[in-house]
Structures are given as structure tokens and as C-alpha cells.
Amino acid sequence: MCESTGADDNTVLEVACHDCGLDPLCEVLGYGKHELCETDAVLMRRQPVQRGAVLFRPDQPFYALFAIKSGSFKAVSVDLSGKERVVGFFLPGDLIGTEGIANHVYSYAVRALEESSVCKLAVNRLLNSGQDTEKLQAALIRMLGQEVVVNHLVTTSLIQQNAEQRIAAFILSLSKRSGLRGMPQYQLILSMSRSDIASYLGLARETVSRVLTKFQNYGLIGLRKHVLKVLNPEGLEKATIFR
Amino acid sequence: MCESTGADDNTVLEVACHDCGLDPLCEVLGYGKHELCETDAVLMRRQPVQRGAVLFRPDQPFYALFAIKSGSFKAVSVDLSGKERVVGFFLPGDLIGTEGIANHVYSYAVRALEESSVCKLAVNRLLNSGQDTEKLQAALIRMLGQEVVVNHLVTTSLIQQNAEQRIAAFILSLSKRSGLRGMPQYQLILSMSRSDIASYLGLARETVSRVLTKFQNYGLIGLRKHVLKVLNPEGLEKATIFR
DNA sequence: CGTTTTCTTTGATCTGAGTCAATTTCTAGG
DNA sequence: CCTAGAAATTGACTCAGATCAAAGAAAACG
Numbered sequence: 001m002c003e004s005t006g007a008d009d010n011t012v013l014e015v016a017c018h019d020c021g022l023d024p025l026c027e028v029l030g031y032g033k034h035e036l037c038e039t040d041a042v043l044m045r046r047q048p049v050q051r052g053a054v055l056f057r058p059d060q061p062f063y064a065l066f067a068i069k070s071g072s073f074k075a076v077s078v079d080l081s082g083k084e085r086v087v088g089f090f091l092p093g094d095l096i097g098t099e100g101i102a103n104h105v106y107s108y109a110v111r112a113l114e115e116s117s118v119c120k121l122a123v124n125r126l127l128n129s130g131q132d133t134e135k136l137q138a139a140l141i142r143m144l145g146q147e148v149v150v151n152h153l154v155t156t157s158l159i160q161q162n163a164e165q166r167i168a169a170f171i172l173s174l175s176k177r178s179g180l181r182g183m184p185q186y187q188l189i190l191s192m193s194r195s196d197i198a199s200y201l202g203l204a205r206e207t208v209s210r211v212l213t214k215f216q217n218y219g220l221i222g223l224r225k226h227v228l229k230v231l232n233p234e235g236l237e238k239a240t241i242f243r
Numbered sequence: 244m245c246e247s248t249g250a251d252d253n254t255v256l257e258v259a260c261h262d263c264g265l266d267p268l269c270e271v272l273g274y275g276k277h278e279l280c281e282t283d284a285v286l287m288r289r290q291p292v293q294r295g296a297v298l299f300r301p302d303q304p305f306y307a308l309f310a311i312k313s314g315s316f317k318a319v320s321v322d323l324s325g326k327e328r329v330v331g332f333f334l335p336g337d338l339i340g341t342e343g344i345a346n347h348v349y350s351y352a353v354r355a356l357e358e359s360s361v362c363k364l365a366v367n368r369l370l371n372s373g374q375d376t377e378k379l380q381a382a383l384i385r386m387l388g389q390e391v392v393v394n395h396l397v398t399t400s401l402i403q404q405n406a407e408q409r410i411a412a413f414i415l416s417l418s419k420r421s422g423l424r425g426m427p428q429y430q431l432i433l434s435m436s437r438s439d440i441a442s443y444l445g446l447a448r449e450t451v452s453r454v455l456t457k458f459q460n461y462g463l464i465g466l467r468k469h470v471l472k473v474l475n476p477e478g479l480e481k482a483t484i485f486r
Numbered sequence: 487c488g489t490t491t492t493c494t495t496t497g498a499t500c501t502g503a504g505t506c507a508a509t510t511t512c513t514a515g516g
Numbered sequence: 517c518c519t520a521g522a523a524a525t526t527g528a529c530t531c532a533g534a535t536c537a538a539a540g541a542a543a544a545c546g
Binding site: 193194195205206208209210213 | 492493494495496
Binding site for chain 1: 320322323324328330341342344345346350376377380381383384385387388389390391392394395397398399400401402403444445483484485486
């Protein structure tokens with residue numbers, strides 16, 4: 001084994017492979033058992049990533065998919081007017097880079113929000129890997145199909161909602177994703193800044209701040225520094241509905 | 244041949260197959276040459292659809308992908324609060340139903356906005372079709388990958404924009420899609436109602452109305468009934484940027 | 487450890503877009 | 517062709533959330 005996570009700090013939260021978005025492919029590849037830490041490996045597991053490090057930049061040729069093992073990332077793209085916008089957050093188990101499959105280049109920059117680790121699948125080496133092509137393709141189809149579903153849900157809900165609804169939905173989405181990946185559902189680390197959240201949700205950072213304190217006053221959440229506790233999930237759920 | 248488009252009306256605008264989103268699959272299937280109009284066919288081409296007719300409803304089991312040959316459709320879903328929301332418009336060449344691939348059910352209703360025709364690919368019959376599975380899968384991957392790219396673009400842009408920017412971007416997106424599919428780029432038919440546009444963009448229908456007249460006054464577009472002419476594409480492009 | 491810089495919160499004000507209401511225009515049906 | 521109902525436009529008013537401003541809390545760094 002060559003796991004170099006370093007810290008045996010028990011606060012490091014990792015997804016189990018069977019809860020990860022890349023799992024369909026890893027399964028076909030036998031979890032890369034025979035090629036761990038080889039530089040030319042198709043699947044490289046648990047690569048450490050420093051806080052602030054960049055996985056890839058826009059217009060860089062597509063060469064790999066990433067799955068987050070631990071930590072978190074943000075996706076940033078620069079729009080036509082030159083402004084930076086956060087276009088996504090990624091948590092353990094999430095899949096990064098799927099747009100590159102059709103585009104052949106990445107379309108945004110992805111930056112680590114904290115000390116993290118990723119599994120890296122070198123797609124360009126996949127076809128020469130001697131694996132069963134049909135199974136690989138089937139796995140890719142499952143993953144892409146899932147991606148389409150999730151993206152569409154995000155889109156259609158955010159556009160129609162006001163500030164409170166967006167923020168309630170944002171918190172619940174973090175919470176649900178975390179739970180789905182076998183991690184604590186009601187205790188979240190907001191590793192991104194308020195400005196990042198605001199940019200992602202299309203709000204001013206002052207609004208994010210105000211709504212978060214409002215939610216605290218209502219007892220929906222507890223927030224201390226960057227640790228967010230979901231105290232009343234049903235209440236938050238209702239907050240996403242009423243207008 | 245058994246093309247039953249009926250009307251030889253030369254105003255009916257159709258995409259050519261090589262401009263269609265379903266083409267990667269149709270190509271593999273040899274465009275269904277040998278099975279036109281068979282009821283158990285894998286690929287059924289140019290099925291006529293009445294104005295107002297429904298292709299599928301939410302929660303209905305996934306069984307087919309559709310590609311629009313002519314006409315237009317809207318996707319409608321009902322949110323948690325019970326309100327109907329337009330979540331997408333489809334033009335000739337667009338692919339409908341991709342979310343069903345992973346979900347196994349459709350997630351919204353799709354309704355024809357006018358007299359239309361579609362090509363229908365019975366996915367459940369695809370695997371038993373005796374075709375080369377590897378090629379079929381590769382085609383599906385290309386299509387899904389494309390879908391991921393397009394969806395993400397739509398999402399991230401709409402959320403950050405004000406009313407004028409959204410409407411300018413909406414018009415340009417219709418225009419570009421139309422041009423991309425080999426159809427007139429600067430003369431569009433707005434087959435959907437103002438309310439539909441408003442619902443899709445997350446605006447009030449009065450706002451859509453006001454902005455459209457503003458754009459007319461600025462000479463960016465010409466609008467008579469449901470025929471929209473893009474008079475100044477660069478101007479519209481700028482309108483998507485400045486805030 | 488103190489200093490600087492960045493991030494966050496809170497308050498005051500302003501504005502874009504929603505809502506309500508009244509016409510006007512379009513469409514479908516007889 | 518006329519008429520009823522639906523869709524679209526236009527105006528007046530209101531309010532959610534942006535912007536501006538300033539103070540307070542954390543993080544970064546020599």
C-alpha cells in the first residue's frame with residue numbers, strides 16, 4: 001500500500017469507495033489494485049491536494065476525471081465581462097471534470113478549499129488499459145446520466161427562488177449530499193467563504209450573511225465559525241417552498 | 244418510404260439529420276432505413292405530434308429518447324409548492340428525455356407548442372437490436388457529455404443575470420441553436436407564450452413584455468406577433484454583459 | 487506577539503423587478 | 517363576421533435585495 005494521506009488525524013472525513021460518484025468506473029477497474037502509485041496508472045487513488053491548489057484551469061486539454069476522497073473544492077469561471085463567478089462546490093464523493101468528456105477541454109478552474117485528497121482517473125489511458133471496453137462505457141454512461149439529472153435539478157430550482165429559499169436549499173443540498181456519501185448529515189463544514197456562497201447563489205455577500213443570522217435566530221441552524229449544524233431540517237425544507 | 248408529414252407546406256422547417264442531437268445514435272443505427280414505420284422499430288422517424296400533445300409525463304417509466312425534427316416543445320415540472328414551472332424549451336435537433344437514462348423515469352412533462360414531428364428512439368429495444376453495443380455506447384456517451392456541457396452553461400449564466408441580461412441571453416440562445424442546426428439564425432418563431440418565457444427565466448410576464456418592447460425601441464430586435472427578428476446581434480451580446 | 491489584511495456582520499439607503507389594476511390586442515368558436 | 521375569452525401591454529405602486537458605508541472578528545505574516 002502507498003496511502004500517503006499523512007495525517008492520521010481522526011477528524012479527516014473520507015468517503016467510502018462504494019459511496020463515491022466515480023465508483024462505477026473504479027469497480028470495473030478493480031479499484032486499481034495493481035497499479036497504486038504508478039505514475040502511468042489509469043487510476044491514482046488518494047492523491048493529496050494542498051489548500052488553494054488548482055486541479056485544472058479553463059481551456060486546459062481534458063485528460064482526467066477526479067473524484068474527491070476528502071476535503072472540498074470550488075469551481076470558478078470567468079464570464080464575458082471578466083468577473084469571476086463560483087459555478088459549483090464539490091464535496092467528498094463528487095465527480096469533477098465531466099464537462100471535459102464532450103468538450104475536450106475543461107471549462108472552469110477547480111481549486112481546493114482546504115487540505116484535500118482526490119482520486120484521479122486518466123481517461124486518455126483508459127482505452128489502452130486492456131479493460132473490458134463495454135463495461136467501461138456502461139459505467140461512464142451511468143455516471144454521465146446521473147450528472148445530467150443532478151445538474152438539471154440545481155438549475156431549475158435556483159432560478160425561481162428568492163434569497164431565503166436559495167440559501168435554505170443550498171444548506172439542505174450540502175446536508176443531503178453529505179449524508180448520501182455516508183458522512184455526517186447535520187454537521188457541515190462551510191469551507192467556502194460567504195462571498196463564494198453569494199457568488200454561487202447569485203446574491204450579495206451581505207444578503208448571505210443576513211439570511212444566515214436570520215436562520216440562526218429562527219433556530220433552523222447553528223453556526224459557529226465555519227461549522228454549521230442543521231437543527232431543524234423540516235423547517236429548512238419549508239423555507240425552500242414558501243414565497 | 245412512409246413519411247407522413249402530411250403538409251408539403253414549404254414553411255415547415257426541419258433539421259437535417261447531420262445537424263441533430265440524436266445523430267450519433269442514428270448513424271450507428273444506419274438511420275433505421277430498414278425499419279421505418281414498423282411498430283416495434285428501435286428508431287421511428289418523423290412521427291407527427293399535434294399541438295398541445297404530450298410526449299411523456301413525470302414519473303412515467305423511461306422508454307425512449309426523442310429528437311425534434313420540426314416544431315417546438317416545452318418541458319414543464321411541478322415544484323414542491325405545487326406550482327407549474329417551465330424548465331426548458333426544445334427546438335428542432337434538440338434531444339429530449341436524457342434525464343430518464345439514469346433516473347429510469349421522466350422528470351417533467353413535455354408538450355408540443357405547435358404542430359411538430361419527432362424521431363423516437365426506443366432505448367429499451369436498443370440492446371436487443373443486434374447492433375454493435377460498443378458503438379452504441381460510444382454514441383450515447385457523446386450525447387450525454389454534450390448534454391452536461393449545455394446544461395451547465397445555461398445554469399451558471401441565468402442565475403447571475405438581471406432581467407435584461409436573461410432575456411437577451413435567451414434570445415441569443417434560441418438564435419444560436421437555430422443557426423447551429425442549419426436553420427435561420429436571425430428570424431425566429433416564438434412559439435411559446437410570454438408567460439412560458441417568464442416562467443422559464445424566473446421573471447414576471449410583465450417584465451418580459453417590458454424588456455421586449457425596450458429591446459425593440461433600441462433597435463436590437465423586431466417583433467411582430469410571434470415572429471422575432473434579431474436586428475443587432477452584437478447589441479444583444481453586449482446586453483448580456485453590462486450590469 | 488502585535489500588526490496588517492481579509493472576511494464577516496450590521497445599518498441605512500436606493501433601485502430593479504414583482505404585484506395589482508386597467509386597457510388593448512389576439513385567437514378561437516359559433 | 518362578430519363575440520367571448522385569453523394573452524399581451526402599459527402604468528402606478530411596493531418591496532426584496534443590491535449597494536454604500538462602517539465597525540468588528542479572524543486569519544496571515546513578519
